[in-house]
Amino acid sequence: xxxxxxxxxxxxxxxxxxxxxxxxxxxxxxxxxxxxxxxxxxxxxxxxxxxxxxxxxxxxxxxxxxxxxxxxxxxxxxxxxxxxxxxxxxxxxxxxxxxxxxxxxxxxxxxxxxxxxxxxxxxxxxxxxxxxxxxxxxxxxxxxxxxxxxxxxxxxxxxxxxxxxxxxxxxxxxxxxxxxxxxxxxxxxxxxxxxxxxxxxxxxxxxxxxxxxxxxxxxxxxxxxxxxxxxxxx
Numbered sequence: 001x002x003x004x005x006x007x008x009x010x011x012x013x014x015x016x017x018x019x020x021x022x023x024x025x026x027x028x029x030x031x032x033x034x035x036x037x038x039x040x041x042x043x044x045x046x047x048x049x050x051x052x053x054x055x056x057x058x059x060x061x062x063x064x065x066x067x068x069x070x071x072x073x074x075x076x077x078x079x080x081x082x083x084x085x086x087x088x089x090x091x092x093x094x095x096x097x098x099x100x101x102x103x104x105x106x107x108x109x110x111x112x113x114x115x116x117x118x119x120x121x122x123x124x125x126x127x128x129x130x131x132x133x134x135x136x137x138x139x140x141x142x143x144x145x146x147x148x149x150x151x152x153x154x155x156x157x158x159x160x161x162x163x164x165x166x167x168x169x170x171x172x173x174x175x176x177x178x179x180x181x182x183x184x185x186x187x188x189x190x191x192x193x194x195x196x197x198x199x200x201x202x203x204x205x206x207x208x209x210x211x212x213x214x215x216x217x218x219x220x221x222x223x224x225x226x227x228x229x230x231x232x233x234x
Contacts, residue, residue: 067201067203079158079159080159081125094149095115097151098152100137100157128145130144130168131168136155136190139190145159170209173211
C-alpha cells in the first residue's frame with residue numbers, strides 16, 4: 001500500500017473509525033474507538049487503512065521488536081477439501097456444499113451426511129477459526145470457518161495450514177492487506193504458489209495476538225453498524 005500524506009492518512013483513520021492517542025506511558029501508541037462511518041469506505045478498505053496505521057505505529061516505535069519480512073509458505077502449506085463430483089450432490093440434503101459461486105452466501109447444493117463424515121475423517125478439513133480463501137472468482141475473499149457442518153469445493157476454496165507461529169485473528173486483516181495481483185495484469189486464479197509466495201510482514205506472537213484482538217473488535221463493530229443500516233433501511 002503506498003505511503004499516504006499526513007492529511008489523507010488522518011482522514012483514513014477517521015473513516016476507519018479509529019484515532020491515535022499520544023503521550024501515553026504505553027510502549028506503543030494506544031488506539032481507541034470513536035464513531036464509525038462504515039458507509040464511507042468498504043470493509044476491505046477499513047481493514048487495510050487500520051492495518052496500515054497499526055503497522056506504521058509498531059514499526060516506528062523503537063521499543064517494539066522489529067517486524068519480519070516473510071513468505072506465507074514459511075509457515076505452512078495450502079490445504080483444501082476432497083473433490084466432490086456433481087453426481088455426489090443434490091439440491092436438498094444433509095450438509096451444505098459451498099462452491100465458489102455460493103462461497104460466503106447461501107448454498108445451492110448439498111451432500112449426504114455419510115459422505116461428509118467419511119471425507120472429513122479421511123481428508124484435509126478446516127478446524128474452527130480457519131480462514132478459508134477464494135482462489136477463483138473474487139480472488140482473496142475470506143470466510144472464517146465457525147465449525148458448522150459444511151463442505152467446500154476443492155481448489156477453488158483453500159486455506160493455509162500453518163503452524164503456531166501465526167495467529168488466525170492477526171492473519172485475517174493481514175490477508176485483507178495482500179494484493180492478489182500480478183503486475184500489468186489481473187490474476188484470474190490464485191494458485192498455491194501465489195499464496196505461498198505472498199510476502200508479508202509479521203510481528204512476534206504477543207503483538208499478533210494484541211493486533212488480532214483489536215481487529216476482531218473492529219470487525220464486530222462494523223457488522224453491528226451494517227445491521228443497523230439494514231434495519232433502518234426497511
